[in-house]
Amino acid sequence: MTLKGIKVKLYPTVAQQEAIENNFRLNRFLWNQLLGMQLAGHENGGSFVTKFGMNYLIKVMKIEFPFLKEAESTSFLYTSADLADSYDRFFKKQNGFPKFKSRRRPKNSYKSNCVNGNIQVVDNHYLKLPKVGLVKANGLHRVKDKIKSVVIHKKADGTFEATLQVAFEATTFESTGKSVGIDLGIADLAIQSDGYKLPNKQFERSLAKQKRQWERKLARRRQQALVKIEQAKAQEIELELSDFKNVQKAKEQVARINKKIANQRNNYLQQYTTSLVKKYDLIVLEDLKTKNLLQNRQLARSIADAAWAKIKSMLAYKCEWYGKELVLVNPAYTSQTCSHCGENTGKKPLRIRTFACPHCHTTGIDRDVNAAINILNKALAQR
Known part of the structure; x- marks a missing residue:
C-alpha cells in the first residue's frame, strides 16, 4: 500500500x-x-x-x-x-x-x-x-x-x-520502452530530448500588477496602523494590527492572489508530470541545486516562478507510484558538450540559441535540446 x-x-x-x-x-x-x-x-x-x-x-x-x-x-x-x-x-x-x-x-x-x-x-x-x-x-x-x-x-x-x-494500491502504467532527458529552463520550462518544449506560462507575472497594487496598499495601511498604535499607547490604549480591518483585508487579498498563482502553477505541473510518467519508462533530470541558483539576483525571481524543485518532487513520487524510473544526473557541462561526438565546446553566451560543434561540424540543433540529449546520455552511460 x-x-x-x-x-x-x-x-x-x-x-x-x-x-x-x-x-x-x-x-x-x-x-x-x-x-x-x-x-x-x-x-x-x-x-x-x-x-x-x-x-x-x-x-x-x-x-x-x-x-x-x-x-x-x-x-x-x-x-x-x-x-x-x-x-x-x-x-x-x-x-x-x-x-x-x-x-x-x-x-x-x-x-x-x-x-x-x-x-x-x-x-x-x-x-x-x-x-x-x-x-x-x-x-x-x-x-x-x-x-x-x-x-x-x-x-x-x-x-x-x-x-x-x-x-x-498504486497501479503501474503500461511499459512503453521509451526514455527522455529533460533540461529545465526559464524561457521554456522543460525541454525534452525528443524536441518537445513545455512553455513557461509565468503565472506570477500574469498577476504581478494586481499583486503589486495590493502589496502597496497593505504596506501603506500597515504603516498608518502602526502610527495609530503608537498614539494609542500614549493614551494607555492597547491596539494591535489585527484590530484594523483594512489591514486584514489587504493582507487577505495578497494571500488570495498568491494562492491563485500557486494553484495555477500546481495544476499545470501536475498535468505535465503525469503525462511524462504515462509516456516514458525512464525520465532523466539534472540534479540542480535550486538554492544555489537563487543567489543569481537577475534570474532568482524567474527560477522561483519556474518551480523546478516541484517538478522533481512530483516526478519522484509519481515514478514510485506507477512503476517508472527517475534518474538524476550531474548537470556539469551538459550545455557545453556536443550530443553527437561528445566533445566539450566551451561556454557560449545565452543569446546563442543554436548549438554548433567545431569538432564534428554538427549544426542546426537547439542548444537546450542538445543539453537534454546529453542529460539522457549521461543516465544511459551509467546503466
Missing part, C-alpha cells in the same frame, strides 16, 4: 471555526510548554526528553491544565513529535534551535490520526472530524481509500483546507 495526500476545501460553520482555531491555540500552548520544560531541564543539568517522554508529560499537563482536554488528543502526539524532530535537526546542524510559537504569527494547522473511524467521509459532501463534527467540504469524491490521518490548515486568506492522507 502507498500513501498519498488529497486536499479538500472546508466550509466550517462559525462554531466549527472556533473549535478548529481553539485546537490551533492549544497545540501552540502545548509546544511552548514542552519547549519551556526542555530548556528548564537543560539549565538544571538534565538531559533531552525524547518524544515518548514528552508524550508522558502530556498526560501530566492535562491534569495541571484541564482545558487541554478540549483539544483533539492525537494532535498533541504530533506536536511532541514535531518538537522532537526540530531538536533532532538542530543536533544534526540542519536547522536552528527550536523557537517558541507566537500568537501574532501562528502556525494555523494541526494533524489528527484516524482512530476507530473518528475521521470519515459522509455522503461525499461532509468530513467528520474529531472535536469538530461534520464539516461541509468540496473534493471528497476523490477519497476512495482508507484514511490514515488529516491535517487541518487555515490559509492566509481566511479559508480552511484539509489534507487527507490515504492508503491506496
